Amino acid sequence: EVQLLESGGGLVQPGGSLRLSCVASGFTFSTYAMTWVRQAPGKGLEWVSAISGDGAYIYYADSVKGRFTLSRDNSRNTLYLQMNSLRAEDTAAYYCAKNLRDGAAAYEYWGQGTLVNVCS
Amino acid sequence: ENVLTQSPGTLSLSPGERATLSCRASQSLSSSYLAWYQQRPGQAPRFLIYGATSRATGVPDRFSGSGSGTDFTLTISRVEPEDFAVYYCQQYGSSPITFGQGTRLEIK
Numbered sequence: 001e002v003q004l005l006e007s008g009g010g011l012v013q014p015g016g017s018l019r020l021s022c023v024a025s026g027f028t029f030s031t032y033a034m035t036w037v038r039q040a041p042g043k044g045l046e047w048v049s050a051i052s053g054d055g056a057y058i059y060y061a062d063s064v065k066g067r068f069t070l071s072r073d074n075s076r077n078t079l080y081l082q083m084n085s086l087r088a089e090d091t092a093a094y095y096c097a098k099n100l101r102d103g104a105a106a107y108e109y110w111g112q113g114t115l116v117n118v119c120s
Numbered sequence: 121e122n123v124l125t126q127s128p129g130t131l132s133l134s135p136g137e138r139a140t141l142s143c144r145a146s147q148s149l150s151s152s153y154l155a156w157y158q159q160r161p162g163q164a165p166r167f168l169i170y171g172a173t174s175r176a177t178g179v180p181d182r183f184s185g186s187g188s189g190t191d192f193t194l195t196i197s198r199v200e201p202e203d204f205a206v207y208y209c210q211q212y213g214s215s216p217i218t219f220g221q222g223t224r225l226e227i228k
Binding site: 044 | 155165215219
């Protein structure tokens, strides 16, 4: 059974930093691209960042480029999102998702999400 | 950026009725790289459809996807009580990945 477990969310002041983690199980982690998608309170879904299975290719939304850094540790089956210079508009539930397959960035499995609240 | 516009914003139906949800893309999607998701309150999105027409594993066959180019449809043949939720379309044919704003399916 595929499981994705996010952690690391919380309350942070504007300008602060957080690191989100997503521990994966139930599939061969290193062979799948992974993605973060966020959802502001009461709003729709927004793609944030994605990384290839080997970590060689990383992509960011313009809204987070230069502030967020995505990485993965395939030996630990873990995905990380380092979030710096946080803004109020980054407040959201952050979901870790497993891509369907290489070249198909549809999201087959999702974690339950971790909440990030940027507030002074 | 390929903007996805979903309609209607809210769809009010009774259980047993047919639901038709629309997703229109501002640019034609290559290879029908369109997916649909269901999100119930307080839950993560659930993967329903990919490649515009293929059902994900475990998705009941009352859910079906159709369309190509810029116009896509999610159809629920007979709505069940557990289907009342928000539905999102998503394109993955071009960067950046984009989602529609969602259609809320509510009980009439």
